[in-house]
Amino acid sequence: MATKPYPRIVTPLPGPKARTILELDRRFVSPSYTRSYPMVAVRGRGMAVEDPDGNVFLDFAAGIAVCATGHCHPEVVKAIREASGELIHMSGTDFYYPAQTDLAQKLSEIVPGKGEKKVFFTNSGTEAIEAALKLARHATGRSGFVAFYGAFHGRSFGSLSLTASKATQRRGFFPMLPGAVHAPYGNCYRCAINLEYPGCDVACVKFIEDEIFGKTLPPEDCAAVVVEPIQGEGGYVVPPESWLPRLRELCTRHGILLVADEVQSGMGRTGKMLAIEHTGVVPDVVCLAKGIASGLPLGAMVAPAALMNWKSGAHASTFGGNPVACRAALATISLLEGSLVSNARERGEYLLGRLRTMALSHRSIGDVRGRGLMIGVEIVKDKSTRERAPEARDRIVERAFEKGLLVLGSGKNTVRLCPPLVLDQDDCDVALSILEETISEVESGSALGATSGR
Numbered sequence: 066m067a068t069k070p071y072p073r074i075v076t077p078l079p080g081p082k083a084r085t086i087l088e089l090d091r092r093f094v095s096p097s098y099t100r101s102y103p104m105v106a107v108r109g110r111g112m113a114v115e116d117p118d119g120n121v122f123l124d125f126a127a128g129i130a131v132c133a134t135g136h137c138h139p140e141v142v143k144a145i146r147e148a149s150g151e152l153i154h155m156s157g158t159d160f161y162y163p164a165q166t167d168l169a170q171k172l173s174e175i176v177p178g179k180g181e182k183k184v185f186f187t188n189s190g191t192e193a194i195e196a197a198l199k200l201a202r203h204a205t206g207r208s209g210f211v212a213f214y215g216a217f218h219g220r221s222f223g224s225l226s227l228t229a230s231k232a233t234q235r236r237g238f239f240p241m242l243p244g245a246v247h248a249p250y251g252n253c254y255r256c257a258i259n260l261e262y263p264g265c266d267v268a269c270v271k272f273i274e275d276e277i278f279g280k281t282l283p284p285e286d287c288a289a290v291v292v293e294p295i296q297g298e299g300g301y302v303v304p305p306e307s308w309l310p311r312l313r314e315l316c317t318r319h320g321i322l323l324v325a326d327e328v329q330s331g332m333g334r335t336g337k338m339l340a341i342e343h344t345g346v347v348p349d350v351v352c353l354a355k356g357i358a359s360g361l362p363l364g365a366m367v368a369p370a371a372l373m374n375w376k377s378g379a380h381a382s383t384f385g386g387n388p389v390a391c392r393a394a395l396a397t398i399s400l401l402e403g404s405l406v407s408n409a410r411e412r413g414e415y416l417l418g419r420l421r422t423m424a425l426s427h428r429s430i431g432d433v434r435g436r437g438l439m440i441g442v443e444i445v446k447d448k449s450t451r452e453r454a455p456e457a458r459d460r461i462v463e464r465a466f467e468k469g470l471l472v473l474g475s476g477k478n479t480v481r482l483c484p485p486l487v488l489d490q491d492d493c494d495v496a497l498s499i500l501e502e503t504i505s506e507v508e509s510g511s512a513l514g515a516t517s518g519r
């Protein structure tokens with residue numbers, strides 16, 4: 066089946082050279098990072114990443130859903146080389162340059178909604194969310210926010226106040242931003258209200274109206290509802306069809322802004338440029354980052370021109386919208402529009418179909434869900450009780466690494482597949498076969514923890 070020179074594992078993992086780097090990391094790098102296995106990368110091309118010992122991995126993690134065009138796509142590398150030979154930094158806060166205006170124009174075309182839009186540039190997802198929160202307060206004169214259980218919006222204080230995917234991300238950091246409240250996400254596999262869709266009539270949106278707006282946060286004090294169209298770090302959860310339209314209707318009725326956090330789900334990953342396009346909903350504000358520049362640090366907050374009417378000095382960033390990152394983004398978008406968004410859709414359908422079939426013969430696969438190349442495989446102890454199996458999930462992720470496949474966990478017990486959008490049929494088949502082998506081994510108890518060195 067495999068016709069590629071990867072994956073190829075030639076040493077025990079981690080290999081001797083990788084161990085040296087892991088030791089330096091242990092001594093000098095913040096222990097707050099969340100590494101789940103000892104993968105040390107030195108170079109990447111397309112779907113493959115090589116470690117210092119010559120082991121080559123098939124990458125279904127894409128640097129946490131970032132390397133949309135694969136590793137070091139020649140067009141992106143060319144754009145970065147050319148741009149960095151022309152102008153590395155100028156600061157859009159105080160000066161003008163064409164890379165930024167070109168990208169702003171392109172993003173305002175990509176983001177749904179009629180009429181002129183404006184773009185605020187950042188270096189990361191969390192900064193894009195911070196910008197959205199500030200704009201929402203500024204534009205509405207209100208201070209409250211609604212976000213969702215399971216959400217991940219970032220780790221700076223505003224976005225962290227909306228983040229609710231793991232207590233460890235918030236422990237020790239209180240107080241959060243006042244006025245940020247959480248509601249149940251449209252997660253039908255684990256309905257917080259114990260109802261079934263569609264008979265529930267989307268009771269989780271009604272919960273916001275009745276319980277939150279009715280009892281704790283009056284809607285006139287709510288500036289924005291901030292939502293991931295597909296929940297990322299919370300477990301790759303796809304809400305039911307009418308959930309986002311109902312949320313949109315609720316926001317419109319109360320004059321509340323709907324902010325779509327497309328940091329993980331955007332830039333073609335789901336088979337459309339933005340995940341929200343699958344729902345027909347037009348949000349007021351869209352936040353982008355991760356895949357936007359194929360790995361260069363860049364984020365963006367996009368809103369209608371009429372909304373983004375704050376005055377000079379209200380918000381700015383020294384590095385946000387750096388010229389090299391903007392050129393990388395323009396090259397990335399051109400590749401996405403060329404063929405990668407449709408590739409994501411087609412390969413994603415294939416992967417989802419095969420994984421759903423796989424679930425029929427594996428007792429630990431509780432749920433398979435996703436759109437395009439944003440796919441979650443939820444690992445459970447028992448399909449009927451849906452009891453979570455976080456240890457088994459961790460073993461699957463670790464064992465896949467040992468076999469040369471890079472995947473990440475998401476949520477408490479979900480394996481996430483978020484490969485670069487350049488993958489082909491072979492890549493899909495190799496990943497599926499490693500994953501199935503791994504799941505079988507973990508189910509039978511034969512997958513012993515071999516990886517060490519962390």
Ligand SMILES: Cc1ncc(COP(=O)(O)O)c(C=O)c1O
Pocket residue numbers: 129188189190191192194217218219220293297298326327328329330354355
């Ligand atoms: C949906 C979403 N929003 C925001 C962020 C924060 O992005 P960053 O890590 O670039 O600050 C993330 C990161 O995982 C994310 O998945």
